[in-house]
Every structure is written in C-alpha cells, then in structure tokens.
Amino acid sequence: MTQNIKAAWIAVDWGTSNMRAWALSASGSVLAQARSDKGMGGLTKAEFEPALLALVDDWLDGPTPVIACGMVGARQGWVEAPYAATPCPPLSSGFARVASNDPRLDVYVIPGVKQMQPADVMRGEETQIAGYLAQNPNWDGVICLPGTHTKWAHISAGEIVSFQTFMTGEFFATLASHTVLRHSVAQDGWDDAAFETGLSDAYARPEKLAGRLFSLRAEGLLHDLPGSSARARLSGLLIGAELASAKPYWLGQQIAVIGAGALASLYVKALAMQAVFATQVNAEAATLAGLTAAYRQLKG
Amino acid sequence: MTQNIKAAWIAVDWGTSNMRAWALSASGSVLAQARSDKGMGGLTKAEFEPALLALVDDWLDGPTPVIACGMVGARQGWVEAPYAATPCPPLSSGFARVASNDPRLDVYVIPGVKQMQPADVMRGEETQIAGYLAQNPNWDGVICLPGTHTKWAHISAGEIVSFQTFMTGEFFATLASHTVLRHSVAQDGWDDAAFETGLSDAYARPEKLAGRLFSLRAEGLLHDLPGSSARARLSGLLIGAELASAKPYWLGQQIAVIGAGALASLYVKALAMQAVFATQVNAEAATLAGLTAAYRQLKG
Numbered sequence: 001m002t003q004n005i006k007a008a009w010i011a012v013d014w015g016t017s018n019m020r021a022w023a024l025s026a027s028g029s030v031l032a033q034a035r036s037d038k039g040m041g042g043l044t045k046a047e048f049e050p051a052l053l054a055l056v057d058d059w060l061d062g063p064t065p066v067i068a069c070g071m072v073g074a075r076q077g078w079v080e081a082p083y084a085a086t087p088c089p090p091l092s093s094g095f096a097r098v099a100s101n102d103p104r105l106d107v108y109v110i111p112g113v114k115q116m117q118p119a120d121v122m123r124g125e126e127t128q129i130a131g132y133l134a135q136n137p138n139w140d141g142v143i144c145l146p147g148t149h150t151k152w153a154h155i156s157a158g159e160i161v162s163f164q165t166f167m168t169g170e171f172f173a174t175l176a177s178h179t180v181l182r183h184s185v186a187q188d189g190w191d192d193a194a195f196e197t198g199l200s201d202a203y204a205r206p207e208k209l210a211g212r213l214f215s216l217r218a219e220g221l222l223h224d225l226p227g228s229s230a231r232a233r234l235s236g237l238l239i240g241a242e243l244a245s246a247k248p249y250w251l252g253q254q255i256a257v258i259g260a261g262a263l264a265s266l267y268v269k270a271l272a273m274q275a276v277f278a279t280q281v282n283a284e285a286a287t288l289a290g291l292t293a294a295y296r297q298l299k300g
Numbered sequence: 301m302t303q304n305i306k307a308a309w310i311a312v313d314w315g316t317s318n319m320r321a322w323a324l325s326a327s328g329s330v331l332a333q334a335r336s337d338k339g340m341g342g343l344t345k346a347e348f349e350p351a352l353l354a355l356v357d358d359w360l361d362g363p364t365p366v367i368a369c370g371m372v373g374a375r376q377g378w379v380e381a382p383y384a385a386t387p388c389p390p391l392s393s394g395f396a397r398v399a400s401n402d403p404r405l406d407v408y409v410i411p412g413v414k415q416m417q418p419a420d421v422m423r424g425e426e427t428q429i430a431g432y433l434a435q436n437p438n439w440d441g442v443i444c445l446p447g448t449h450t451k452w453a454h455i456s457a458g459e460i461v462s463f464q465t466f467m468t469g470e471f472f473a474t475l476a477s478h479t480v481l482r483h484s485v486a487q488d489g490w491d492d493a494a495f496e497t498g499l500s501d502a503y504a505r506p507e508k509l510a511g512r513l514f515s516l517r518a519e520g521l522l523h524d525l526p527g528s529s530a531r532a533r534l535s536g537l538l539i540g541a542e543l544a545s546a547k548p549y550w551l552g553q554q555i556a557v558i559g560a561g562a563l564a565s566l567y568v569k570a571l572a573m574q575a576v577f578a579t580q581v582n583a584e585a586a587t588l589a590g591l592t593a594a595y596r597q598l599k600g
Contacts, residue, residue, distance in 0.1 A: 119518035149480070149514060165514040170479050178478045179470050180449070207506035210538075210545040214449060214465040218419035238510075245510040 005032045006061040009299075011291035012052065014072035015124060016041040019051065023059040028292055032059060040071040040078075048078035049100055052107075060104040067095075067295045069287070070124035073109040083114035083121060087159045090130035091294050110294050113160055120165050124287075125151045128258050131289030132281055133158060141254030144278070146263045148173075150242065152249040164249065166242045169263070172235055181213065181234065184220030189228025198236025199243075199270055206244035212237055239270050250276060258286045305332045306361040309599070311591035312352065314372035315424060316341040319351065323359040328592055332359065340371040340378075348378035349400055352407075360404040367395075367595045369587070370424035373409040383414035383421060387459045390430035391594050410594050413460055420465050424587075425451045428558050431589030432581055433458060441554030444578070446563045448473075450542065452549040464549065466542045469563070472535060481513065481534065484520030489528025498536025499543075499570055506544035512537055539570050550576060558586050 007023035014020075017039035023032040038051035052066070073081030073096060081096035091110065098107035112123035125145045133139060133155070145151045148170050153163040176185045202209050216234060219225035243250070255271060255278035257264050264280055271278045307323035314320075317339040323332040338351035352366070373381030373396060381396035391410065398407035412423035425445045433439060433455070445451045448470050453463040476485045502509050516534060519525035543550070555571060555578035557564050564580055571578045 114518075114522055116522060119515050119522045121518050121521055164511050165518070166510050167479065167481075167514050168510065174474055174478050178474050179467065181467075206510075207541070207544045209509075210466050210468065210506075210541045211464050214467050215419050218414075218421050218465070221421055222414055222416060222419045241507070241510045244507045 005059050007031060007056070007059040007064055009065040009067065009295055010056050010059060011288060011295070012066060012068035012072070013124065013127075013287050013291070014068050014070045014077075015039055016071045019055070019072075021052070021055045022288060022291075023056070024292070024295075030288070040074065040076070043078075045078065048072065049102065049105070052105070053102065063104055063106050065295065065299060066105055066107040067110065067291050067298065068107060069110040069127035069291060069294070073112060073123060077109075078107075079109055081109040081111040083112045084126075086113060086115045086163065087161050088113060089159050090126040090133065090290070091297055093297070095294070095298060108294075108298060110291075113163070115163060118164070120163055122151055122153075122163060122165070125153070126160065127290035127294065128283060128286040129153060129155065129160065129290070130293050131286040131291070132256060132258060134289050134293040135286075136256075139254075139256075141256065142249050144246075144250070144255060144257045144259075144267055145283075146257065146259040146267045150267075152246050154249060154253075164246065166246065168238045168242045172238055175213065175234065175238075176231065180217055181230070184217045184225065184227060185230045185234055186227030187231075189226075189231060191226070191229040191232040194229040195232040195236040195266070195269075196273065198233035199240040199273060200236075202237040202240030203244050203270075203274070204240075206241045209237060209241045235266065236270075239266060243270055243274065255279070256281050259283050305359050307331060307356070307359040307364055309365040309367065309595055310356050310359060311588060311595070312366060312368035312372070313424065313427075313587050313591070314368050314370045314377075315339055316371045319355070319372075321352070321355045322588060322591075323356070324592070324595075330588070340374065340376070343378075345378065348372065349402065349405070352405070353402060360402075363404055363406050365595065365599060366405055366407040367410065367591050367598065368407060369410040369427035369591060369594070373412060373423060377409075378407075379409055381409040381411040383412045384426075386413060386415045386463065387461050388413060389459055390426040390433065390590070391597055393597075395594070395598060408594075408598060410591075413463070415463060418464070420463055422451055422453075422463065422465070425453070426460065427590035427594065428583060428586040429453060429455065429460065429590070430593050431586040431591070432556060432558060434589050434593040435586075436556075439554075439556075441556065442549050444546075444550070444555060444557045444559075444567055445583075446557065446559040446567045450567075452546050454549060454553075464546065466546065468538045468542045472538055475513065475534065475538075476531065480517055481530070484517045484525065484527060485530045485534055486527030487531075489526075489531060491526070491529040491532040494529040494532040495536040495566070495569075496573065498533035499540040499573060500536075502537040502540030503544050503570075503574070506541045509537060509541045535566065536570075539566060543570055543574065555579070556581050559583050 008026040011022040020035040034055040084092035095108040154161045258281040308326040311322040320335040334355040384392035395408040454461045558581040
C-alpha cells in the first residue's frame with residue numbers, strides 16, 4: 001500500500017476491462033500509481049465510485065481533482081460524456097462532471113470523439129492523441145493507435161480531421177479462440193517469416209483474405225504447419241488487410257504509432273515493409289500526457 | 301418410435317454438431333428417418349456406436365450395411381477415413397470400415413477430400429457433390445455449398461478438380477456473438493436493402509472490408525441503425541467479400557448451389573446480383589443421393 005502520498009490531482013485511464021490511476025504532484029510528477037480489473041464493462045453505476053476509492057483513497061487529503069478518460073464516459077459508464085464531433089481538437093471543453101458521494105472527489109470525464117460520416121467513435125484514444133500533440137506541438141500527420149480496435153486518425157492544425165476504426169485486434173483474438181482455427185493457431189509463440197508472408201499476401205491481394213484463413217487449418221492438418229507459425233501468419237494476414245484498407249490514411253504521411261510494446265512494434269514493422277517509417281510512442285506516457293493536458297485545460 | 305421397419309441399409313450424415321439417419325429399402329425408398337444432437341464434436345471413440353444404435357436399433361434385423369459421411373471420419377471421429385487427394389471423383393473407393401461391437405452393424409465411412417496446394421479439406425460435402433452428379437450425369441461446372449464453412453468446388457469429367465473453403469458462416473456467427481458487434485447486430489430479423497448494400501460495397505471494394513465492420517457498431521450508436529439492418533448488412537458484407545475472393549471459381553461457369561434454404565438463397569441472390577444464375581439444390585436430397593451412390597458403389 002502507498003502511504004503518506006497526497007495527490008495534487010489524480011489521473012485515471014478507465015477502459016472496458018481495466019482501470020489505472022496515477023497520483024500527481026502540483027508540478028506534474030507521478031507520486032504513485034495503481035491499477036485494478038474494475039473495468040467499466042463489469043460495473044453498475046453505483047460501483048464506479050467504490051472502485052475508484054479502492055485505488056485512490058490513500059492519496060486523498062481534501063477535495064482533489066480527478067481527470068478520467070475512456071469508456072467510463074460511455075452511456076453505460078459512470079457519467080455520459082457526449083462525443084465531440086470531428087473536425088475538433090482531441091480535448092474538447094465539455095468535460096462531464098460526476099456527482100460523487102465522497103466530498104473529497106471532484107471527478108471530470110473527458111468526452112470521446114465521433115465522426116458522423118462515415119460513422120465512427122473513439123473513447124480514450126483522443127486523450128492519447130492529445131498527449132502526443134502536447135509533446136509535439138504543431139505536428140501534422142497520421143496517428144495509428146493499435147489495440148483491440150485500432151484507430152487511424154488524421155491530424156492537422158491541432159485537430160482530429162477524420163479517423164477510422166479497424167477491429168483487427170478483436171478479430172485476431174476471436175478467430176484464434178472461437179472458431180475452428182483454434183485447433184491450428186497456438187495461444188503463444190511466434191514466427192517472423194510467417195508474419196511477413198501473411199502480411200505480404202494480404203496486403204498485395206486483400207480481396208483474397210476471406211479464402212486464406214481456412215488454409216491455416218488445412219495446412220495444420222495436411223502439412224503440419226506449426227501452431228506458432230499459424231498464429232504469426234494470422235496476425236500478418238489481418239494487419240496486412242488493415243494496411244491495404246487504411247492506405248488512404250498512411251500513404252505519403254508522417255506517421256506516429258501509439259501503443260503497447262509488441263502489437264505497436266508489429267504495426268511499425270508492417271509499415272516499414274511498405275517503406276513507411278513510423279515513430280513508435282509509448283501508450284502509457286501518451287495517456288498520462290493527455291490527462292495532464294486536460295487537467296491544465298480544466299484548472300488553468 | 302418407429303416400429304416394424306427393417307432397413308435394407310442405413311444412410312447416416314454425421315457432422316460435428318448433429319447426426320441424421322435414414323432407413324432405406326432395397327429399392328432405395330426412405331422408410332424412416334431420425335436425428336439427434338450426438339455430433340462427432342461431443343463424442344469419445346466409445347460413444348459413437350451407442351449414439352448410432354440410439355437412432356437405428358429398431359431398424360436392424362440381422363447384419364445391415366450402414367454408410368456414413370461427414371466428420372465421423374475425421375481423426376478424432378469414430379474411424380479415420382483418410383482423405384482422397386484432388387483431382388479425384390467425389391466418392392473414392394477407400395471407404396473406412398468400422399469394427400463395431402454389435403454384429404448387426406456393418407459400418408462404412410466415406411473418405412473426405414483433400415487438396416495439397418493450396419491446402420484445403422472437406423468431409424461431407426464430397427457426398428453432396430456425388431449426389432448431385434448422380435442426379436446430373438456429365439455435369440461440368442462449379443458447385444457452391446454454403447454453410448459454416450462454405451466450399452466452392454470445380455467439377456469436370458466427374459472429378460473434383462479443385463476447391464476452396466471460406467469461413468464466412470462461422471465469421472458471421474462469431475462476429476455477431478463474440479465481438480463488440482453483438483451490441484448492434486440483432487440475433488434475428490432481416491433487411492433486404494441492407495443486405496444488398498453490404499454485398500455491393502464489399503464486392504466492389506473487398507479491400508475495404510476490414511474498415512467497414514466497426515461502422516455497424518458506430519452507426520448503431522450515432523444513427524440508430526436497426527439491429528436487423530446491421531445483421532443483414534453484416535451478412536451482405538461477408539458474402540460480398542467471399543464472392544470477390546471466389547470470383548476465379550464462379551466467373552463464366554455453370555453454377556449449382558447446394559444448401560439449406562435461407563443461406564443458400566442468399567448465395568443465389570448474391571450471384572444473381574453479379575448476373576450469374578445459379579441452380580439451387582436441396583442439401584438433404586443431395587446428401588441422401590450421395591450416400592445412395594456410395595452404397596451402390598460398395599454393394600452394387
């Protein structure tokens with residue numbers, strides 16, 4: 001347990017499956033951090049405040065601002081933070097304030113961003129984008145945020161101009177666990193060459209993807225394709241198809257990839273195979289920088 | 301219960317999830333039929349014979365030939381019936397004989413068909429193809445068998461020349477049940493216009509599919525897309541992508557679609573939208589005709 005730490009303010013990244021909190025000093029130093037599996041997906045309205053207090057109670061010494069981002073602001077979350085509409089800065093002014101029971105909590109939730117046509121939504125990624133832009137003022141280009149639902153966002157003059165979501169991460173997990181491919185795709189292990197083959201095949205002929213997936217099963221049965229190779233090839237096929245589809249986003253653009261280690265590295269590698277050189281940015285640092293930018297915007 | 305029916309032989313379609321049996325007379329008339337949920341996927345080796353007897357015991361009067369097709373012949377099935385390799389007739393001669401405990405049972409399992417390059421396998425569909433060819437001698441063209449794993453098979457001179465499997469049915473079920481799309485895609489209901497839109501979009505630009513699926517969720521959130529429309533559009537997107545990928549199979553060919561009602565009708569409609577007119581064939585009739593052809597080949 002952390003003790004004798006009193007936060008000037010608290011930053012919270014509250015997603016569907018997990019939550020993470022940081023205690024910050026007035027100057028912006030991280031004094032402590034904590035995480036739990038109390039993601040928004042498993043909580044009723046009444047359970048959000050106890051879930052937060054379980055992580056941050058020790059850090060509270062009188063009324064303390066708490067800035068949160070992510071699915072906590074969805075309609076089924078703690079408080080709905082209505083989407084800002086593109087084109088817009090990643091941090092809009094309409095933070096949603098929570099009516100908490102504990103007087104020590106003064107909680108604000110950052111709105112997500114929506115695009116009306118083609119319809120798309122994000123919650124949480126806008127904060128990472130804001131963090132990246134806070135650290136790289138006047139940056140124009142495209143930000144790729146790999147994850148369960150990978151986002152590609154076109155940034156110009158400090159605004160999110162447009163963005164698109166690809167369910168690649170969720171496809172991978174679902175295909176590998178809930179379809180006949182589970183018999184042929186290992187749960188771990190890797191094969192770089194198989195990743196590159198899958199990526200090249202799907203990128204060059206994305207219209208063939210629908211027919212290539214069952215071959216992972218058939219090659220397992222007929223040619224003893226190792227499960228780790230099937231896993232890497234599946235990842236390559238799906239990321240290759242995404243790159244082909246997202247080409248209007250990345251072609252000829254300056255690219256930053258914000259994401260957790262291994263997955264973000266695959267995107268950087270996949271882009272490099274198309275002779276596109278992307279900067280990789282630590283996701284946690286970008287989130288914390290974005291929450292800090294929001295705090296400064298709110299509290300001046 | 302059926303009574304006083306004595307089968308000259310018994311036909312069995314034994315898949316992963318279900319089994320179906322028919323009692324036939326010497327002249328080939330169906331005397332009785334029965335089905336159960338004792339699919340191969342849920343049975344150990346020792347459970348196959350009791351599962352069969354539970355359906356057919358009343359029909360047995362002395363040693364009776366039983367001809368079975370489907371996943372019952374897989375490595376994890378009752379007896380492994382090794383694949384025949386393309387190019388080959390749909391019914392090869394290498395039926396696998398089961399060593400049963402009950403002396404009244406004389407069981408043969410039809411081998412599946414494999415293609416070494418590109419790797420692919422089928423078990424059960426070869427019997428439906430054989431049934432269709434038995435009823436349409438000298439037919440050349442392409443047979444589409446929609447299902448959990450849709451097969452496209454090129455038939456020439458009585459042989460399966462090549463084939464390809466698409467996991468479209470399993471994708472649809474998995475995406476609609478196990479991903480974020482489950483919140484936006486209804487479990488039933490339909491919208492013809494949405495199916496046609498999805499089909500046209502994916503067929504025309506299959507490389508865009510990876511980016512189109514999340515829009516079903518976003519349009520549900522932002523534009524109140526009805527769940528039945530999302531369901532039909534998802535189906536159209538996936539079948540459209542399959543048609544684009546399978547184009548080398550169906551372009552300029554005579555086509556027969558063998559399948560259970562609603563799904564097969566969607567394929568016939570989708571092909572008609574590309575100005576390709578396919579014959580629709582009842583799947584159960586094709587299976588029974590194929591098992592009958594196998595019985596005649598074995599005992600004839």
